[in-house]
Amino acid sequence: MAINWFKYSAPTTFYGLAGKLIPWFGISAAILFAVGLYIGFFVAPTDYQQGEFYRIIFIHVPASIISMFLYLIMAGYAALGLIFNTRLSSMMATAIAPTGALFAFISLWTGALWGKPMWGAWWVWDARLTSELILLFLYLGYIALHASIDDPRRADRASALLAIVGSVNVPIIYFSVKWWNTLHQGSTIKFSGTSMHVAMQQAMFITLVACWLYAIAVILARVRSIILERERHTKWITELPEVK
Amino acid sequence: MFGLLMLVIRRDLMLAMRRRADVLTTLIFFVMVVSLFPLGVGPEMGMLRKMAPGVLWVAALLSSMLSLGRLFSADHLDGTLEQMMLAPQSLSMLVMGKMAAHWMVSGLPLVLMAPVLGIQFDMSAEALGILIVGLLLGTPILSMIGAIGAALTLGLRGGGVLLSLLVLPLCIPVLIFGTGAVEAATTGLSVASHLSLLGALLVLALAFTPWVTAQALRISME
Amino acid sequence: MIGLDIWMRENPITYVVLGSYAVAFLIFAVEIAMVRHKRKITLQQVRLMRDAGDEE
Numbered sequence: 001m002a003i004n005w006f007k008y009s010a011p012t013t014f015y016g017l018a019g020k021l022i023p024w025f026g027i028s029a030a031i032l033f034a035v036g037l038y039i040g041f042f043v044a045p046t047d048y049q050q051g052e053f054y055r056i057i058f059i060h061v062p063a064s065i066i067s068m069f070l071y072l073i074m075a076g077y078a079a080l081g082l083i084f085n086t087r088l089s090s091m092m093a094t095a096i097a098p099t100g101a102l103f104a105f106i107s108l109w110t111g112a113l114w115g116k117p118m119w120g121a122w123w124v125w126d127a128r129l130t131s132e133l134i135l136l137f138l139y140l141g142y143i144a145l146h147a148s149i150d151d152p153r154r155a156d157r158a159s160a161l162l163a164i165v166g167s168v169n170v171p172i173i174y175f176s177v178k179w180w181n182t183l184h185q186g187s188t189i190k191f192s193g194t195s196m197h198v199a200m201q202q203a204m205f206i207t208l209v210a211c212w213l214y215a216i217a218v219i220l221a222r223v224r225s226i227i228l229e230r231e232r233h234t235k236w237i238t239e240l241p242e243v244k
Numbered sequence: 245m246f247g248l249l250m251l252v253i254r255r256d257l258m259l260a261m262r263r264r265a266d267v268l269t270t271l272i273f274f275v276m277v278v279s280l281f282p283l284g285v286g287p288e289m290g291m292l293r294k295m296a297p298g299v300l301w302v303a304a305l306l307s308s309m310l311s312l313g314r315l316f317s318a319d320h321l322d323g324t325l326e327q328m329m330l331a332p333q334s335l336s337m338l339v340m341g342k343m344a345a346h347w348m349v350s351g352l353p354l355v356l357m358a359p360v361l362g363i364q365f366d367m368s369a370e371a372l373g374i375l376i377v378g379l380l381l382g383t384p385i386l387s388m389i390g391a392i393g394a395a396l397t398l399g400l401r402g403g404g405v406l407l408s409l410l411v412l413p414l415c416i417p418v419l420i421f422g423t424g425a426v427e428a429a430t431t432g433l434s435v436a437s438h439l440s441l442l443g444a445l446l447v448l449a450l451a452f453t454p455w456v457t458a459q460a461l462r463i464s465m466e
Numbered sequence: 467m468i469g470l471d472i473w474m475r476e477n478p479i480t481y482v483v484l485g486s487y488a489v490a491f492l493i494f495a496v497e498i499a500m501v502r503h504k505r506k507i508t509l510q511q512v513r514l515m516r517d518a519g520d521e522e
Binding site: 041051052055060063098102105106109110113114116117214218221224225228229232233237243 | 475482485490493494509
């Protein structure tokens with residue numbers, strides 16, 4: 001069955017598709033969160049070194065991974081929008097940014113809460129936490145730039161360029177922060193010794209997928225509003241049942 | 245190619261000389277920010293000596309940010325920028341010329357001023373030497389990355405602050421390697437790795453930022 | 467602050483759940499609310515524009 005994928009790169013068709021998909025992603029996310037957290041709290045054992053505090057990882061680690069992943073995807077859509085001039089690509093990039101920033105914030109917040117019982121301080125300049133903070137700055141910069149430009153086309157293209165420059169910089173920034181951290185013998189938020197208990201790994205993987213599905217659902221919902229806004233002059237919008 | 249570069253640099257330098265006040269205010273800002281730190285944290289020499297490379301580098305970073313807004317705005321307002329973009333010559337070359345002039349006017353004075361301020365912080369001669377080398381390598385990088393930000397924020401209301409917001413995270417590696425080199429010098433470790441990383445970043449910046457800035461200018465001027 | 471430290475060690479699970487998970491899910495809830503709100507006002511805007519167009 002050959003699906004004409006390019007059909008969905010038009011805002012008109014994508015709007016409908018997204019609308020149908022959101023409930024599926026949302027509900028699966030909720031179910032997986034429930035399952036993952038159940039395993040994480042009731043099946044996984046107490047950690048030898050960290051006691052019960054380690055159970056933060058089931059939200060901290062997925063949030064970090066998703067925030068980084070989303071930045072790359074955002075930069076990817078931004079690049080597509082710049083190169084191929086497809087409106088929908090730029091709209092997707094704009095839709096991803098707030099979700100990415102919120103996940104980065106959750107990662108930082110939960111990282112701090114994990115740090116407090118481990119290190120006695122609400123913030124430690126761990127290389128990964130510091131890189132995550134810089135990632136949050138990159139997200140906020142993207143959102144600020146986009147918001148400051150009135151012309152939507154210039155806004156899309158300027159923030160796209162910023163996102164691409166940012167994503168090229170991310171490995172450099174991460175490397176330099178790691179370097180800085182080892183130089184100053186900073187703390188490293190690590191797990192006890194060698195490997196994690198199987199149940200811990202399972203729970204973390206399930207909550208990772210749950211966060212991913214949630215992110216997709218929210219981003220699709222946001223992009224639908226962006227499509228409505230940008231295309232409000234067109235006829236197909238006025239024909240929509242929710243507008244009538 | 246080279247002739248064009250020289251032409252652009254000479255022109256920008258001439259324009260900058262006519263507005264000497266702008267050049268001086270950047271320098272004065274640098275001196276003031278550096279002086280604020282001892283006032284804020286106390287005059288205990290041991291602590292100041294430890295903080296010195298960080299303070300000087302952060303101040304250099306902030307001072308460069310300040311002057312970046314002017315990189316394209318004057319030419320943008322009087323229409324010269326548009327002419328530059330329509331010209332058959334390579335826009336990347338023109339941009340590189342402007343970056344070079346900007347550095348000579350904003351970055352280089354900071355490099356020359358830094359040793360004087362470093363003495364206020366009781367930095368050793370070795371440390372000062374490495375600081376200067378680091379700043380020499382790093383301030384051009386700041387000018388170049390900053391130019392991208394200046395091009396993206398051309399003519400926007402948020403202006404200077406928005407530019408700083410966008411550019412500062414990207415400059416963090418330069419900060420880390422620059423200060424790391426000085427600390428290595430004071431503790432007797434090898435500075436080569438830090439400085440060569442800075443050098444590598446400089447080469448990367450030279451290779452890519454003019455073109456990226458040119459693209460950013462095209463986006464802003466459409 | 468010392469009181470918090472003691473409480474934290476006595477009630478680790480509560481600390482984790484309240485401090486991290488509650489906050490995370492709160493942020494999710496706020497995000498969902500914001501997306502739905504944005505949709506609502508965008509739809510209103512579109513209707514307004516359409517009605518303004520119909521009047522001509």
